[in-house]
Amino acid sequence: MTPDTDADEGRRRVRRPASIKDVAAAARVSPTTVSHVLSGNRPVAQETADRVRAVVARLGFVPASTARNLQAGSTNVIGLLVPDITNQFFAELAKGVEDAAHDLGYGVILCNTEFDPEREDRYLELLRGRFIDGMVYASGSPPSRDRLASLLGRFPIALADEVVPGLLEQTILVTADHRAGGRLVGQHLRELGHRRALAVSGPGDLVSSAERIAGFREAFGDEGVTEVEGAFVERSGYDMVAAALDGGGPRRFTAVFAANDLMALGAVAALEDAGLSVPHDVSVAGFDDIMLAARVHPPLTTVHQPAYDIGRTAAAQLLQYVHRGEVPPASRHILPVRLKARASTAALR
Amino acid sequence: MTPDTDADEGRRRVRRPASIKDVAAAARVSPTTVSHVLSGNRPVAQETADRVRAVVARLGFVPASTARNLQAGSTNVIGLLVPDITNQFFAELAKGVEDAAHDLGYGVILCNTEFDPEREDRYLELLRGRFIDGMVYASGSPPSRDRLASLLGRFPIALADEVVPGLLEQTILVTADHRAGGRLVGQHLRELGHRRALAVSGPGDLVSSAERIAGFREAFGDEGVTEVEGAFVERSGYDMVAAALDGGGPRRFTAVFAANDLMALGAVAALEDAGLSVPHDVSVAGFDDIMLAARVHPPLTTVHQPAYDIGRTAAAQLLQYVHRGEVPPASRHILPVRLKARASTAALR
């Protein structure tokens, strides 16, 4: 019953930590009193409290959170599911989540899915198993619908950044104003005199990408837009623009709007490889304002997404309910975006 | 005793999930049997097992991990402490940790400290409270010594990336070969004909920074090195180089070695602002190979740190012992680095 009774069998096993009973015995009080000395949940005589605290210090007693969690029915931890933590956007978002959680005494368990559905499923099991009290879900890819549907009414979840089609009315949703961002770029290019643009879209099933393009069309003028669709990576942007240039006929655009910065960088590379100058011959704009955007040559005109705020808001909204043991009602939070006009766009000559 | 008996008081509280007892009752077996059906830890009659599984599915039963954790004395979660998850290096490291953990069925709780000692302390309490089975500690700053000392013999900890002075012999330590990296740069610049260099060091108490500079001195030749010390940020690099240029007398160096890439970028900016061309007039090299390094102009010569591998190795080493409930013995793992020679360094003219 005393700690540290393990016979050392050659390997240093973690020795049994002091329990509340050990403390109680050593302080000649009941475990209840120890508990209350530490929690302050009921008055304890000064003298008794001192004695208990001395023993606590001497034994290095720290309450086992596993036991607390079982008793309390909650863990004070939420999950953050992202596809790729090395992506700057999700890293910023993660910081926002972590900050909001930390403020309320919650921890954050990182669920990095690498876009792997199996991995995503495994992490969602943390919710079912109630290892986490809630989840900020920033999947980045859409096939998650079925996966999420069974959880939504029963567990606290906040969707960050990406709309999951069909589930809009059932959860907290925090996202940037993608459509307004697209409009900002459309207006910007139009003011520069451009009338024909190539719109480089991301995956067709991503609502965020579609919204960006839709906003762009609204402001730029639908009729001047040629649209191509690819993946949210540099290579894809390169290939799509290279293909568009390769058509044989005269170039049908004076500007390129890519639905994210990586594709925009690919677009710039493709244009330059084709002997065209950015922005002299063709203007290029992106979306996201990743760290690279401001540092490449030419600096990339893009739309800044408030990644940190998205994360922070999502977590704050979620915790507001989790904290009270409630399933959050549906709510939507559309965060404003800003145009960052840089040197990759210029007036049509 | 049956689930879902809560009177709806206006707010949707999380309804009580089915417990193993609920399943047992509905399947007319004992909780023990339910447990064994799910764990496979002992044979169960086919017919019984089917019946149990049907009930499990119907009630949507998932074992409460809080109860499991208490019973098992472990949570299958480790912590990852980093100063700033939006720093690319730590994001890569985090991915490595997460991957290694995931492979062994462990989760990772993200402890983002923002270099805040209080926050760091709070996260270390997760260890004392045994909410996590171990910790990968990548603090990035050194004052952690006292904070860590009391934990080291008693809890499984792996130090990643940064040596914590005085604790070398007590834990797992995984780090890049900073000294070899410094040597690579020194040799590289020397081969290019440089004989006088400005070494821009990071915080003096960071062993990694000191090692980089020391390696550089070894290979470049101690006598040709002028050293200045600052912080690991761009601004600091700028200021130090600007100050060195401002001396009045003739320039005392033809090359700059900065102990990290951010400072190197600052150095480039300072040189260019002073009317000097990189690499034409002065060569500049950094350390880390952050994503920006390859994309700035001129592309930065630097030393690639295997951030992912550092994280992965640290977690794998840690879990090897954690998994068996043992405190890991001390071990050191020095991972190789690679020189990335780019356009910011050139032959002395």
Next chain:
DNA sequence: TTGTATGCGTTATCAT
């Protein structure tokens, strides 16, 4: 002001 008894939900031990 303090203590006793009980329960949180699961798994391990020891029966049968």
Next chain:
DNA sequence: ATGATAACGCATACAA
């Protein structure tokens, strides 16, 4: 092949 019971470590309702 299955079940009863104890135990994990704590917090709390109830007693005194």
